[in-house]
Amino acid sequence: xxxxxAQKIFAAHLIDTPAEGVSVLSLDxxxxxxxxxxxAINDLVAKGKDRVFDASKIKAVIDxxxxxxxxxxxxxxxxxxxxxxxxGIKDFFDIGANGVCHAIFPEKGFVRPGFTVxxxxxxxxxxxxxxxxxxxxxxxxxxxxxxxxxCTMRSPDTIRITVTxxxxxxxxxxxxxxxxxxxxxxxxxxxxxxxxxxPVIEGMSMEARxxxxxxxxxxxxxxxxxxxxxxxxxxxxxxxxxxxKSKEDALREYSKWLPDADAEYVRDITFDASALxxxxxxxxxPDQVKTVREMEGTPVNQIYIGSCTNGRIEDLRIAAGILKGxxxxxNVRAIVSPATxxxxxxxxDEGLIRIFMEAGFCVTNPTCGACLGMSNGVLAKGESCASTxxxxxxxxMGKGGMxxxxxxxxxxxxxxxGVITNSPLFKG
Numbered sequence: 001x002x003x004x005x006a007q008k009i010f011a012a013h014l015i016d017t018p019a020e021g022v023s024v025l026s027l028d029x030x031x032x033x034x035x036x037x038x039x040a041i042n043d044l045v046a047k048g049k050d051r052v053f054d055a056s057k058i059k060a061v062i063d064x065x066x067x068x069x070x071x072x073x074x075x076x077x078x079x080x081x082x083x084x085x086x087x088g089i090k091d092f093f094d095i096g097a098n099g100v101c102h103a104i105f106p107e108k109g110f111v112r113p114g115f116t117v118x119x120x121x122x123x124x125x126x127x128x129x130x131x132x133x134x135x136x137x138x139x140x141x142x143x144x145x146x147x148x149x150x151c152t153m154r155s156p157d158t159i160r161i162t163v164t165x166x167x168x169x170x171x172x173x174x175x176x177x178x179x180x181x182x183x184x185x186x187x188x189x190x191x192x193x194x195x196x197x198x199p200v201i202e203g204m205s206m207e208a209r210x211x212x213x214x215x216x217x218x219x220x221x222x223x224x225x226x227x228x229x230x231x232x233x234x235x236x237x238x239x240x241x242x243x244x245k246s247k248e249d250a251l252r253e254y255s256k257w258l259p260d261a262d263a264e265y266v267r268d269i270t271f272d273a274s275a276l277x278x279x280x281x282x283x284x285x286p287d288q289v290k291t292v293r294e295m296e297g298t299p300v301n302q303i304y305i306g307s308c309t310n311g312r313i314e315d316l317r318i319a320a321g322i323l324k325g326x327x328x329x330x331n332v333r334a335i336v337s338p339a340t341x342x343x344x345x346x347x348x349d350e351g352l353i354r355i356f357m358e359a360g361f362c363v364t365n366p367t368c369g370a371c372l373g374m375s376n377g378v379l380a381k382g383e384s385c386a387s388t389x390x391x392x393x394x395x396x397m398g399k400g401g402m403x404x405x406x407x408x409x410x411x412x413x414x415x416x417x418g419v420i421t422n423s424p425l426f427k428g
Contacts, residue, residue, distance in 0.1 A: 002260025005225050006156040006193040009133045009257065013116050021155050028115040028132075030145045032060040033101050036120030038079035040143040052087045053149035059110055060084050061093040063101050064368040069375045099340030099366040102126040102214065102308035106206075107340055109239030113228040113254040118145050123308055123390060125216045128225040129209035130232060131257050133193070135222050156222065158193045159184075159267040160259075163200035165274030170426030172318070173208035174310060174388065174407035176200070177215045178279040180271065182289035190220030192266065195259065200273050201226055206235040207314040214309045215390050218286035228254035278426050280386075281405040284394045292410055293428065295420045301383040303334040303415040304397075305408050306364075307371045310388035311339030313346050315408040320352040322412040322423055328360040329418025335377045337364045359415070373398045386414040 003011065016024040030053075037060065044050050052058055060080055068074035077095075084092035093104060102123055111117060113131035117124060120142040127134035137151065145151050161180060194216050201209065209226045216224030226232075233240075233250045244250040278292040305311070305319050316338060328334045336356045338344035344366060347353050356363055370377030371389040379385055379401030388411050389396075392403035404420060413423035422428065 001264060002262035004156070004158040004193070004259045004263045004265065005131060005195055005227070005257050006133055006158055006223070007263070008259075009114055009116060010153070010155060012114065015150060018152075022152060023155050024150055024152050025116050027118060027145055027149050027151055028057065028112070029110060029117040030058045030142070030149070031101060031105055031117060031119035031121075031124065032058060032080065033064060033119070033121060034062045034076045034080045035064045036139060036142065038076050039139045040120065040146060041079055041083045043139070044143055044147060049147055052089070052146055055088045055090070057149065058089050058146065059091040059105055060089055061098050061101050061104060062095060063098055063366070064372065065375050066098055066365065066367050066369070067095055097341060099343070100308045100311060100368055102210070103312060103339035103343070106130065106210065107342060109236060112236065112240070113232065114257045116151070118142065118151050122217050123214050125221065125223045126210050126214040126308055128213040128216070128223045129206060130236070131225055131228040131254065133223055133225070136217065154191055156193045157191070157266045158195055159189055159269065160195045160197055160265045161269045161271055162198035163196065163271050163273050164198050165200065165272045167200060167273055167276060168427060170409055170423050171276050171278055172407045172409060173204060173211040175276060175279045176273060177212050178281065178286070178289045178405065179276055181215065181219045181287050183271070184219040184287070186218065186285055186287045187220050189216065192221055194219070194221045194224045196224060196226050202229060204231075205314060206231060207312045210312070211309055215286070218390060227258055277428055278407060278410050278422055280410060280420060281392050281403070284392060286390075286392055286405065292406070292420060292422045295404070296422070298404070298420040299384070299418065300332060300386045300404065300414060300420060302377065302379060302385040303328070303332055303411050304370050304377050304385055304387040304389065305335070305411050306337030306339060307368065307389040308339065309390040310408050311337060311343070311366075313343050315388065316343070316347050316352050317350070319408040319412040320355040322409060322425065323359040323416070324355050326359055326416050328415040331418040332415060334359070334361045334415045335364060335370065336361045337367055337370065337376065340366050361415075370397060372396065373401070386411050386420060
């Protein structure tokens with residue numbers, strides 16, 4: 001019987017099978033940020049095991065509350081900062097050099113096809129866009145990963161979703177993943193891997209694929225995976241050019257992670273995206289999704305463009321293209337947070353930051369703060385936000401707040417209208 005992509009990655013990293021259906025895997029990368037990692041660090045210190053398995057394979061960043069907003073978050077940052085220093089973790093991104101973890105780590109070339117990656121963050125599944133097995137874990141698993149470079153995982157079942165047709169103008173990967181989550185439901189892929197396949201995925205940029213995989217967890221999936229192709233190689237080429245004679249050689253090597261023709265899937269779904277419209281969430285679950293057309297006119301108080309889902313340069317360009325020469329509604333406030341310093345600088349060079357500012361947006365430094373209601377855009381009770389983030393449970397962006405998840409295009413159009421509305425780019 002053939003293997004799925006995840007099964008191939010598991011087989012290549014397998015150390016032990018302590019129980020049926022359970023695999024102990026070697027890790028290629030352990031990613032860390034200042035909210036979940038200090039818990040693991042402090043516990044390792046308390047146990048007399050303040051060590052790391054390989055400083056070159058650990059990457060760390062301060063990104064959730066940056067700069068620190070109070071003494072507690074300052075202590076969390078200090079714990080991570082001091083730990084990185086004493087263990088010689090060179091790839092530590094502190095204030096000024098830091099960005100949203102799931103944007104800055106791939107931007108630095110830290111993920112490759114076939115890698116195993118863990119992090120104490122549920123949206124680690126983002127890195128599956130590079131054909132890696134990447135999973136969010138709890139503090140105990142993170143501790144073991146830091147100390148031993150291994151992690152215990154259930155052997156994966158896989159759902160394959162083949163996306164056919166062609167996305168219409170003004171429809172993006174965010175709309176696609178919202179529609180897929182609606183189809184699967186929030187529990188539909190629990191403890192499973194989702195392989196995204198088909199011509200629509202093949203036509204996507206790496207940024208769009210990262211958006212897709214980022215929200216696989218919202219359907220319960222452990223990881224979302226896209227297949228490696230020349231788009232993957234082109235993105236990684238600055239980091240791998242010394243490892244291969246040519247891009248074609250790199251693609252041949254990475255193609256070994258493609259699923260076998262006779263691989264077995266627990267579900268094999270074909271999704272025709274030809275008629276897909278811009279999508280938006282309502283209520284408090286990511287599978288509660290309607291078309292933007294159905295939600296047209298719904299008032300909001302805040303617009304937020306950013307996060308590990310949609311804070312990349314492609315997202316900012318799309319939003320700025322709609323905002324150029326226009327002003328946001330006087331009934332809303334709007335915030336944009338480029339996901340990394342590189343993206344911020346590029347947006348500055350391209351004139352995008354000026355467009356956002358002239359439209360009336362507040363431009364913040366790279367941060368995760370607003371997405372989980374910690375800083376830089378928290379909602380008041382009873383307020384709602386049109387957001388390009390990934391999670392909309394009750395209180396996510398502030399106690400008593402409502403989050404409507406949508407694409408950057410829809411968010412930009414909503415900022416201008418002051419109510420949820422389709423962007424002028426959508427040709428419905």
